[in-house]
Amino acid sequence: MKIASIGEEDTIVGLRLAGIGDAYIASEVSEVKAAIEKVLQDPDIGLLIITERLAEKVRNILNEIMERRTIPTIIEIPDRQGPIEREVDPISELIKRAVGVKLK
């Protein structure tokens, strides 16, 4: 299956060099939304890579997609400025809900 990615320019250039076809440069919320829309329309995309900074802007949409679909898997990566500080880390939130204890 194909891999898609949404990010700011440097991330996309890097991922394009690694051979990823469906790469969208985005910075505004509307651009991100449009890119997600395009990705969802292609059933052959199995993995969507999005930078944390952009993911944070469209958190609701991503949650909804994860709730409704098993494909594509959405994965968030840090951009060139490194990982961002978040109020709620989605993963530790998930753990808290699943196991009932807060870690770290």
Next chain:
Amino acid sequence: MSSEVIEGVQATRMELLALKIRRNLAQKGHDLLREKMDALIMHFFEILEDFDKVRKSVQEGLQEAFLALTEAKMVLGPMKIREIALSAPHIAEVSVQTKSIMGVRVPLLRFLSGEKEEEKLFYSFVDTSVKLDEAIERFRKAMDQIVKLAEVQGALIRLAREISETRRRVNALNYIMIPRLVTTINYIQLQLSEQERQSFTRLKKIKAKLEKKGKKLGEEEIELTPEISMVTELVPKKEKE
């Protein structure tokens, strides 16, 4: 915590038996689900450890990759790099399979950076730098890790869902279903023994009345209707118990 009696039950022995079977079944189901949940949580924590490791290596890998990219940009200029990036063939794919952990289907992902070596060499060596090769290599490695991260994260999310689902069912059985069955069983047992006492006293009374009647009439025999003979048989037996 007291719970309600299940509505619409009749206080009969049949019902009591059926309820006892249901209670045992519920108890068995509860124990099994509990075991399943413990096992799931164990797996969850194992995967969580992996996840932390992979997340760290993704962060480090990307940092290195960006550094290499910046160096390549410095040598070749951002325009050139962008041009090469746009002309790169779309060869990266991910293979998606699933495996099962305790009956939970989790994704199994593998990064395929293109099968043929020739395809990977899509730019000219003459007017590019070794820095570019390095950057590309780093990004491929980072992609490998990112795909691994996606796999582990997928497993975590699905396991977490299964755990909360199982927990919900365990709790429903433990706090609602089983207490309700137990109170209903107690209720029926109370009702049944109450009925027994009632009929016992009734029989005694009848017997006493019959004896009184029999004395009054002297030696005259009372006609033994089937009901009366039943009563006289029943009462002494009860007293022995």
